[in-house]
Structure formats: C-alpha cells, structure tokens
Amino acid sequence: MDLTELKPGEKAVIKNIKADEELKHRLLSMGIQKNSEVALKGYAPGKKVLKIEANHSCIAIRDEEARKIEVFKK
Amino acid sequence: MKKNLTIALVGQPNVGKSMLINAISDAKLKVGNFSGVTVEKKEVEFDFKEYRIKMIDLPGIYSLKDYTIEEKVTKKFLLEEDYDLIINVVDATALEKNFLLTAELMELEKKMIIALNMMDEAHKEGIIIDNDLMSEILNIPCLKISAAKRRGIGKLLNKAIEIAEKPLSKPKLVFSDTVEEEIDNIVNFLKEKGYKSQISYRELAIKLLEEDKDFYNIMREEPVWIELLPIIREALEHLYIHYETKNVEEIFAQERASFVRGVLTETVKYQKSFQETLTDRIDAILIHPVFGIPIFLFFMWLLFQATFELGNYPMELIDLFFASIIDHTKEILGDGLIGSIIADGAIAGVGAVVSFLPNIVILFLGIALLETTGYMARVAFLLDGFFHKFGLHGKSFIPLVTGFGCSVPAYMAARTLKNHTDRLITLFIIGFMSCGARLPIYVLFTGAFFPQEKAGNVLFLIYIAGAVFGLIAAKVLKTFVFKGKDEPFVMEMPKYRLPSLKLLWHTVSTQAWMYLKKAGTFILAASVLVWFASNYPKNPELEKEYAKKMELTENKAEKTALENELKAKLLKESYLGRIGKATEPFFAPLGFDWKLAVALEAGLAAKEVVVSTLGVLYALGETNETSQGLKEQIKKNIPPAAAAAFIVFVMLYLPCFAASAVFTKEAGGVKYLIYLFLMTTASAWTMSFITYHAAKLLI
Numbered sequence A: 001m002d003l004t005e006l007k008p009g010e011k012a013v014i015k016n017i018k019a020d021e022e023l024k025h026r027l028l029s030m031g032i033q034k035n036s037e038v039a040l041k042g043y044a045p046g047k048k049v050l051k052i053e054a055n056h057s058c059i060a061i062r063d064e065e066a067r068k069i070e071v072f073k074k
Numbered sequence B: 001m002k003k004n005l006t007i008a009l010v011g012q013p014n015v016g017k018s019m020l021i022n023a024i025s026d027a028k029l030k031v032g033n034f035s036g037v038t039v040e041k042k043e044v045e046f047d048f049k050e051y052r053i054k055m056i057d058l059p060g061i062y063s064l065k066d067y068t069i070e071e072k073v074t075k076k077f078l079l080e081e082d083y084d085l086i087i088n089v090v091d092a093t094a095l096e097k098n099f100l101l102t103a104e105l106m107e108l109e110k111k112m113i114i115a116l117n118m119m120d121e122a123h124k125e126g127i128i129i130d131n132d133l134m135s136e137i138l139n140i141p142c143l144k145i146s147a148a149k150r151r152g153i154g155k156l157l158n159k160a161i162e163i164a165e166k167p168l169s170k171p172k173l174v175f176s177d178t179v180e181e182e183i184d185n186i187v188n189f190l191k192e193k194g195y196k197s198q199i200s201y202r203e204l205a206i207k208l209l210e211e212d213k214d215f216y217n218i219m220r221e222e223p224v225w226i227e228l229l230p231i232i233r234e235a236l237e238h239l240y241i242h243y244e245t246k247n248v249e250e251i252f253a254q255e256r257a258s259f260v261r262g263v264l265t266e267t268v269k270y271q272k273s274f275q276e277t278l279t280d281r282i283d284a285i286l287i288h289p290v291f292g293i294p295i296f297l298f299f300m301w302l303l304f305q306a307t308f309e310l311g312n313y314p315m316e317l318i319d320l321f322f323a324s325i326i327d328h329t330k331e332i333l334g335d336g337l338i339g340s341i342i343a344d345g346a347i348a349g350v351g352a353v354v355s356f357l358p359n360i361v362i363l364f365l366g367i368a369l370l371e372t373t374g375y376m377a378r379v380a381f382l383l384d385g386f387f388h389k390f391g392l393h394g395k396s397f398i399p400l401v402t403g404f405g406c407s408v409p410a411y412m413a414a415r416t417l418k419n420h421t422d423r424l425i426t427l428f429i430i431g432f433m434s435c436g437a438r439l440p441i442y443v444l445f446t447g448a449f450f451p452q453e454k455a456g457n458v459l460f461l462i463y464i465a466g467a468v469f470g471l472i473a474a475k476v477l478k479t480f481v482f483k484g485k486d487e488p489f490v491m492e493m494p495k496y497r498l499p500s501l502k503l504l505w506h507t508v509s510t511q512a513w514m515y516l517k518k519a520g521t522f523i524l525a526a527s528v529l530v531w532f533a534s535n536y537p538k539n540p541e542l543e544k545e546y547a548k549k550m551e552l553t554e555n556k557a558e559k560t561a562l563e564n565e566l567k568a569k570l571l572k573e574s575y576l577g578r579i580g581k582a583t584e585p586f587f588a589p590l591g592f593d594w595k596l597a598v599a600l601e602a603g604l605a606a607k608e609v610v611v612s613t614l615g616v617l618y619a620l621g622e623t624n625e626t627s628q629g630l631k632e633q634i635k636k637n638i639p640p641a642a643a644a645a646f647i648v649f650v651m652l653y654l655p656c657f658a659a660s661a662v663f664t665k666e667a668g669g670v671k672y673l674i675y676l677f678l679m680t681t682a683s684a685w686t687m688s689f690i691t692y693h694a695a696k697l698l699i
Helices: A021-029 B017-023 B069-080 B095-106 B119-124 B131-138 B153-165 B177-193 B201-209 B213-219 B225-243 B248-267 B278-286 B292-333 B337-354 B357-373 B375-389 B394-403 B407-416 B420-430 B439-449 B452-481 B501-535 B540-552 B556-573 B575-590 B594-602 B608-622 B630-637 B640-652 B657-667 B670-698
Strands: A011-017 A037-043 A049-054 A057-062 A069-072 B003-011 B028-033 B040-048 B051-057 B085-091 B112-117 B127-129 B142-144 B268-270 B490-493
Touching: A021 B248, A021 B490, A049 B375, A057 B375, B003 B017, B003 B069, B003 B095, B003 B153, B017 B040, B017 B051, B017 B501, B051 B153, B085 B095, B085 B153, B095 B112, B095 B248, B112 B119, B112 B131, B112 B153, B119 B127, B131 B142, B131 B248, B142 B153, B177 B201, B177 B225, B201 B213, B201 B225, B225 B248, B248 B268, B278 B292, B278 B375, B292 B337, B292 B357, B292 B375, B292 B452, B337 B501, B337 B608, B357 B375, B357 B394, B357 B439, B357 B501, B375 B394, B375 B490, B394 B407, B394 B420, B407 B420, B407 B657, B420 B452, B420 B657, B420 B670, B439 B452, B439 B608, B439 B630, B439 B640, B452 B640, B452 B670, B501 B575, B501 B608, B540 B556, B556 B575, B575 B594, B575 B640, B575 B670, B594 B608, B594 B640, B608 B630, B640 B670, B657 B670
Parallel strands: B003 B051, B003 B085, B085 B112, B112 B142
Antiparallel strands: A011 A037, A011 A069, A037 A049, A049 A057, A057 B490, B028 B040, B040 B051, B127 B268
16 A cells, blocks of 8 residues: 555555655655655645654655555554 | 864754854854855854854755755765864754764764754653763764753853864764675775775775765776776675665665664653644644635735735834935035935935835745744645646745745745756746835835725735736646656655744844845945936926026916926936837837836836836926825826736836846756746736726726
8 A cells, every 4th residue: 555545643664665766865865765654644735745754753745756655554 | 363163064954053053142144155056055153262163054954965956065065175073963853864864974974063952842842862872872972952042052062172172083883784794895805905095995885885976986087996896786786685676875774764763762762652742733723624725825914914004104204214314415415416316316216215124024024934933834735736736836835935025035945946847937937926126116006096904905916916927827837838747745844943033033134134235236326327317418408498488477386387397398308218208119008108117127127216216207396395205196197007007017027137137047047037038028018908908997
C-alpha cells in the first residue's frame, strides 16, 4: 500500500520509495526514507495535499508524490 | 589588538539561526549577498573578551548536496572559505531530523560546536537531553541554549574561543561495519601509496563512495586514480548488494539515519509519551479542511484594512508636515526658480512618497508576521491544491504574497521554487500582485472617488482583481508557453513560534529604510526631472501675451481664469507635455489625457513617481490654493470611467525599473524582460480599454 491509503491518524513504516532522484533527495534530506516511521495527520481542503509526520516534524506533500512512497502497517 | 575569530553558522531552516544572531547584543548586522548569487548573506561582528568575532549566517539547508542554490552556497563556503569553526544550530525539539545534517557536517572533519537551541521548548515538551554524554559520543561539544530567551549565549561563545584555540579533535562519525570496511580499504590504499591530500583520507574516501562530483573531478587528475578506481568500484558493488539499491545517496542517508538514531537513543529521553503539542492544536483550527481558507482570507482582509485605516492617521500628519515645509521654503527662497525647484519639485515629490510610509510599514509588518510565526507554510499547504490547478505551486504563494509588499524581494523569494518552469510562471505573474508602491496611487484614487468608509473595501477589491488576473495569466502561460514537469511538493511545516520583537523590528525597519532610501535618491531625482520637464522650455512670448490681456481686465475672476489658462498652455508646451502629447493617441482609447499618460510613463522608473508626477502636474494650476489637496484636484479633473481604467492600467503594467532589473536576473536573460514588457503592456491596455468602456456604460 502507499501513503495515500492510510487513514488520518494511522502510522506506518516506509518500505520503499519509488521516486526520481530529485524527489528522493528531497525526501531523504527530510528524513523520509526506508524503514522510518510516518503518520498521516490529515488533508488540505480538496484532499490534494497531505500533512504527514516523520521524525517529529510535520511535512506537507502532494498526493502524486505520496503515492510513490510504499508503506506497511506495523 | 583584538584577535579575529570567524564562525560559520550552519543549520536547517527554522532552527532559530537569525534569532541567535539577534540575541547577541551590541552586534553590528550586515546584510549582503553571496558573491555571484542573490542568496542573502547575513553577518555580525562584535567584540567578545579579547576577540573580534565575525559570525556568518549561512542559508538554512536540509542537506549538503548540490540540489538547491542554498545548498550549493553553503557547501562552497564550508569547503573553500576561511573560517575558524562551525556552529551547527539544531532545534532540540526535532533532533532526529536536525542531526541528519549534523552527520553530514561531521564528515567535513572541521572544528565544530553543536548548539542545542530552543531548549526552553524542549523542556516544556518533556525532552531530556544528556548533552555531556552526547558531546562524548560525537566528540563535539554540545551546548544547550535558547536564543529566544537569550540563555547560554555567553557559554557558547566561550566554548567557540576554546575550540578555536585548540588543535582539531576529529568528530566521531561511525558508519555500519559494511561501510566502515570499504572506507578502511580506500584509506589503507592511500596510506600505502603515500598520497598527499589537503583533506583527510577518511573524508576523501567517504566523498568518493558518496559519488561526490567535485571530488571525482579533482581525483581524476591524479596518477593514483587508475589504481584507486577498481577499489572504489568493488566497494560500491558490495554496498549495492548489501543495501539492495544502486542509489548511493539513499545508502548514505540510511547510514546517517541509523547513526543518528543510535546516538539519540543513548542521549535523549522523552519524559512524556507522545502528546498533542500546541502546534497540533493551533493547526486543528488554522488548517481545518473547511474553515482554514476562510480564516486565511479573513487575516488577509484584516491586513489590508489595517494598512488603510490605521495608516491613515499618521499619513495626514506627515502630509501637514510637508505642506508646512513647502510654505516655509517658499517664504525663505521666494517664488522664483530656486524656490520652485526645491519646494514644488523636490520637497513635494519626496513628501508625497514619504506620506505613504505608514501604510507600507503596516503591510510589511503583516507579511513579516506571516513568515516568522510559521503561518506562511500553512498557507502554502492550504492553497497548493488550488494553485496547482493554475500551473503554480503552493510555494508560489510566498513570493506572490511578498509581491504585495515589493516586487524586488518577491522575485528573489521565487528562488524557493526549484523547478525552472514553476519559477518562471511565478516570476511572470508577481507583477500583477500590486506592490506597496502602487498602494499610494490606489489610495489617492479610491480616496478621491469613494467615501472614507468604503475606500478600504474598494482597495481590497483592487488587490483581489490583480491576483485573480495573475492566476488566469499563470494558467495561460502554463498551457501555452511553459509546458513541463511540475516540481515535487514536499515542504516542512515548522512549529508555530512567537517571533522576537527584535527580529520583526529588524525586518520591517530594513524594508522601510530601503523604501525611504528610494525616496531620497531615485524618486528625488525623478521628481526634479519631472519638475524640470514640466517647466521648460520657457515660453516668454506666450507669457507676455497673457500679461497684456490681464492688464486690460479689471475683473478678478477673469484674471484668475486667464492665469490658469496660461499655466495650462505653458504646461502643454513643456517637454513633459510634448512627451505626453506624442503618446496620447496610444492612451486615448482608454480615456487618458496627456497628464495621465505622462504619469504612467514616469511610473516606469518607480511607481511612487506616478503620485508625485500627478502632484506636480495638477498643483501647478492651483498654486494659490495650497490647502486644496491632490485628491480634490483628481476628483475635479478626471472622469470616473477614466480613473477606473487608470487604476486597472497601474495594476497590470510593467513593474518599476529596479524590479525589472531583478526580474531579468532571476528569470535568466533580457529576452524574458522583453516578454514581460509585451505581456504586461498588452494585458494592461486591453483590460483598461474594457474597464473604460464598461464604466462609461454604467455611469
């Protein structure tokens, strides 16, 4: 499953990131990487942007990008 | 003689580096740019004990790669410039994220101190940090500070001096056995060869394994390269197999993350189990799926109301002040040439500009508040879904809203957009966000045609109209001109924080000062030029003719009428009148006379000049009635339909000279400025034409 399939409030662990180099760099530099924990906190109006939490900080990410992050529930 | 000490301040965005710099009292702040690029460079210099300390605030970055301009600047500085030590500022409430950068900095093997900032907040959140153990594990001094509360700053500086004086004691960054083994292989080989290197073998080995381009370029020139290459290739193969990926950045990111995790598990305890923070509670309201956007619009409305309503009181005082100065100047210098050039030209022009300072300070203060509290990132989050539809990016909001203050910093703020097409589209429409310098024009015209209590709403409408037009233009540009891939949207939403007053004061006063400096130089020169162009060439024959006519009449009213007729004729014959006349056909379909045409043309130099030009043009006919303001003059002389068209034209046409120069630099070429000129002029003309004719039908 990918990040967008989580329900608000749910936590998961990242299994794989299937992104190009630029996006991968952005995610890695914010600590979003394989084996790290993420939680979906909620959506922006229109549900096109997600608010996620990783490494004790909140990050906004578009659904297109979130779909490239594969996760599994613990 | 004081000893010099240079400190490089490095950290991720929103860790309070600026606040740290502001917390040092008696420091002289210098704001400039890094050479070659327009990334802001902040420096402070101050005396501490027997040292003259220079602290350089490097741009906030998440990692030390070459992806963004800020990363490039910081990396280049850290590798090439002269400095004594690094102070790595980290947010103590988000160490997992902050230490990823710290681990990268440790690879540089430079003298370093870690400043655990925001300890007061960490304390409240129940985060307990054993900084002594942390210092021992990393072999880097870790100090607890709070820049906001000004705690621990002295200790930090003392430590900086101590570290600078001592020889380098290398930080202990340990990778997993797999990676360490490969590093050892390379280091051992270099040792055996006796290779001479500026930097340590270990750093060199790490950089080569990380596939750092700069290091590859240097090493390729070395004879040792032929033998080194197979060793690196084999090392990478091992890593690929072990990590099941061929992306070395990802491999090292995982390595650093597990190192950081290891260090933090030993040194940090979370006393309270994870709980809802204040930021979560505020976010529950401010980025609410339904109420988030209305709340944001309300804040914007509030900002514009404050700008107009509150700014009005000091504005009147400033107006009175300048009016009295003009009167006094004329009393002293007489009504002759010198008196006129100084009073009617220079002082009147600058006065008109200075009187808008209160409005501009309030607007800048509002924008600074949005930025420093962390609300700006929420707005980007709320609006990305919407902006994305128009081919823009949630982050475009930041430069666009800055555009309401001034286009110059707005063009520079567009750099937060990494993708070229996203950035270009944003750059092209920033001009449609009415800048603070256009505000005076709007205030003047709305004040002339609307009652006081409605003027604020009309002003708000004008701003919204410009923004809506900008969005439509963005969609058109995205669909027909700049097609291409979108930039990924991944953005940190920092914790809400109360900004320090000193930081706010500094931001607003710098911008206000820049505005005044513009008034003192550019606008002063332009005002005098406009005065000259409207008074010359002299026309003695016409003056004689009218002098005769006036002698013949006894009637006072007739005399005044003749006087005004003369002045209007003189003005028409002046250089300014001739320019306006020559371009009148272009503006005629919009209902503009030559005076309005001239004002618009002068506005290409700076938008503030539009008001001062109108001041000169209309005040000249009424020298004996100084009590009557420019507002009344405009109301009397300009038909409402033309005035509406004029506002639309001002809203959409080319930004000022200074902004255009910055635009050219940011967009990457003069050809873009030509495109911008064509686009804005065509838009302004067409929309004004529609407005003029629609308004004529309605009124």
